[in-house]
Amino acid sequence: MSDWEERAARAIERHDDGAARLPEDGDERQRQLTRMGNAAWAAGLSLLMSGRDEEARAWLLRAAERYRESWPNAPAGSWGRPIGAMKSRLIPGDREGALEDASWALEAGAAESESPIGRYAAALAYFVRGEDGKAAELTKTLEGPDEFPATVAETLVALAAGDARRYGEAIRALLADFESRHEYLEDIAVADTVLALQVLGGSRGLAIPLASPLLPE
8 A cells, every 4th residue: 555545544534533423513513524624635635646536536525525514613714615625626627516616605705805815715716617807806916915825826816817928937836835845734745726726727728737746647
């Protein structure tokens, strides 16, 4: 069993253990569902890195479902959940599911959020829906705030502009940023944001070939 397969097995075990102990209390339940979503996400990406694409797809979609299930009792401004759901659907190519989660983010008020993360969720949603003009308006607001990653903002701006040269430079810089990190969610060293944005870039003729230990072969 490869290291990635071992990571997948441990993540699946965490997810299933959480499902067996799902609390009734609303706050505890949303926390547990989020942990389960993270575990399913970790399993999906680990399986993707192992070349087990169909199993990876199933677990990534399960992650999106857990994030969505956690939302009703989540604290206000928990925009990481629709972001995680959309990315988990974009990576394996679940366009229909991504559209549903895009509607969820926008109906929840992401576009009007004072938080850069909320506006990022809205921009991602508009890109999923093909409403690049609306996405462009939001991406401009993400440039500059210290709390929002500059490499992500630049990639989104380039994506909205349809600028192939700028997109290529930005997505490479974003990948380099991932490669320079020492900590990753669930200890899964995979550039998931790069994978998701490459899907959006591909549908606009902008995606470029990339190779990295943080990407599937």
